[in-house]
Amino acid sequence: MNWRTPMAAVSVIHGQSALWRQCFRTAGVGSGHLHTSSCRATSKDHYKLLVLGGGTGGITMSARMKRKLGAGNVAVVEPSEMHYYQPIWTLVGAGAKKLASSGRTTASVVPSGVKWVKSKVQEINPDTNTVLTDNGMKITYDYLIVALGLQLHYEKIKGLPDVEDWVKFKIGSNYTVETVEKTWKVLQNFKEGNAVFTFPNTPVKCAGAPQKIMYLTDAYLRKVGKRNKAKIVYNTSLPVLFGVKKYADALWEIVKNRDIQVNLRQNLIEVRADRQQAVFENLDKPGETKVFEYEMLHITPPMGPITVVKESPLADEAGWLDVNKETLQHKTYPNVFGIGDCTNLPTSKTGAAVAAQSAILDRTISKVLKKEKPDRKYDGYTSCPLVTSYSTVMLAEFDYTGQPLETFPIDQSKERRIMYHMKADFMPHLYWHGLLKGLWGGPGPYRRIMHLGMK
Known part of the structure; x- marks a missing residue:
């Protein structure tokens, strides 16, 4: 057995008993909940890059960072057993889709080679590059991506x-x-x-x-x-x-x-x-x-900011993660980055925004790893497919300035049947097989093609 940490080595010397006691405490044995992934996570408590949150932004960036940094160097902290494609809930609430179609197990969407720490973030201390979880784990990191979403009230x-x-x-x-x-x-x-x-x-x-x-x-x-x-x-x-x-x-x-x-x-x-x-x-x-x-x-x-972010040094005055709106790098801590709903980016909080942000953040982190200055800017792109009936959608796309930033060379302020099918049928497929695998960074490149390079 290949023990890689000092703590584990001590466990071997003492008949492995200390490690097993820690495993059982972490796993919650006695309360009827055996979480073996949390137990495994105790065998390594430092990661080159740590992702907080296993929602859209967290899983997407985990996939991208694993390809960049290699298996075993990236971990994602997420307590939930299930991952949901929430945009489809509009249609679930109207009887057009089944709730079951929106969910998959977290285990199935965490990228292979990324460690899933099945726990809840309890405290973030960017001054010591440390994250504490609610099961007593202390995880350190070189780089941190915060993708914790927001709270419903x-x-x-x-x-x-x-x-x-x-x-x-x-x-x-x-x-x-x-x-x-x-x-x-x-x-x-x-x-x-x-x-x-x-x-x-x-x-x-x-x-x-x-x-x-x-x-x-x-x-x-x-x-x-x-x-x-x-x-x-x-x-x-x-x-x-x-x-x-x-x-x-x-x-x-x-x-x-x-x-x-x-x-x-x-x-x-x-x-x-x-x-x-x-x-x-x-x-x-x-x-x-x-x-x-x-x-x-x-x-x-x-809705409001997540408490653990709000109570950390990473928050702005309103409690949102305080990041540069162009690079998504934290304004105070250069090894911390943010994506999605938890940030104070002045744009609508949507899955489409996360897609565009993921491509920019990937580039930003690549530059930071090379000790270079980020050279791509997020323009605030977001999208809202406004479902107006059981067969029509108005596809709103816009940027930080509130100006339309449309992908297709048509008037997207009109209700269209084809846009409904894109919302109901194509986008879920793109989400599960493109975005979450780190292969979709928004429609920017396609927009330029559609508009013959003029947008």
């Missing part, structure tokens, strides 16, 4: 009942694996009244998702002959329907044509479930509230 909505009772109280949410199927059940059970959709007064992941389910609800109710009994209401905290004017103008036409009521600057603060009432605060007139009765309520929860 349903608890900030006063009166929101336990998740188990949501269907009874006609509440759904497409933002978690526990609640997305409840959206579909509530939609199927709809009889007549208000269908209310919310957008919170915080940054959110996939800012188009709160209204995608609204358009799908409209389409479903028309399909089953109940639309004339429904009033569809979109209450958003934002002062606009969508952040990019080109797409916002087109969306206003859609809501007008489909008789959907949009109320700007309205923030959900309370749910009175037993009375089927939702209370909204007028953000332009603090303290002023309005009560909406509902037959269906779709909640987009308030």
Whole structure:
């Protein structure tokens, strides 16, 4: 047996008992949870590159860094047994896809040759290049990529009942694996009244998702002959329907044509479930509230930075990972990098943004490893396939400046059937077999070809 660390060597000298005791403590034996991957991780607690988070950004960068640094030199810390392709949850909540299609085991997506540390990050100390996990592990690194995503804060909505009772109280949410199927059940059970959709007064992941389910609800109710009994209401905290004017103008036409009521600057603060009432605060007139009765309520929860990032020296004043918006390198710690929802990058938090960021971050780290200056810049590219029915999508693509940055040489502010098939059928395939394997870095190169080098 090839023992590689001083700790392991001591274990051999003392009859290996110390190592086995550590393995059993780490694995959680006695509580009924034997996590052998965590046990194995104790045999090596230093990595050339450590990735925090096994979501989209974390798995993608693990694959890229393993190819760059070699097997055994990269580890990813992630507690979850399952990995989900969350963009498809819009369609799951509307009954167009099955939840099972969105998930795969974490073990199956962690790249071969990358160590999976099955634990939760408890503390990050960039001054000592150290990460502590909740099972007592201390991991050191040369380079760190933070890809921890963000937190959902349903608890900030006063009166929101336990998740188990949501269907009874006609509440759904497409933002978690526990609640997305409840959206579909509530939609199927709809009889007549208000269908209310919310957008919170915080940054959110996939800012188009709160209204995608609204358009799908409209389409479903028309399909089953109940639309004339429904009033569809979109209450958003934002002062606009969508952040990019080109797409916002087109969306206003859609809501007008489909008789959907949009109320700007309205923030959900309370749910009175037993009375089927939702209370909204007028953000332009603090303290002023309005009560909406509902037959269906779709909640987009308030969101915020991950606590472990917020409480570390890596955070900005708002608690987000403080990175250079062009290189994704941390502003204070040059051996730390960030990707995805946990960062303070001033662009929408989407999977498409992660794809584009991954290619830039790969290049940035390559340069840093060679002690050279990063030479490629992230332009803020992100994409939001706005599902407007069971057969149409408006593909919004834009950059840091809020200007359209479209891949195809057509007007993407128009609803198109081909874009729906791209969203529903092609993108999941690209995600599992391209992005997560570190082989897809966004459509930038193809955009230049499509536009004959003029974009």
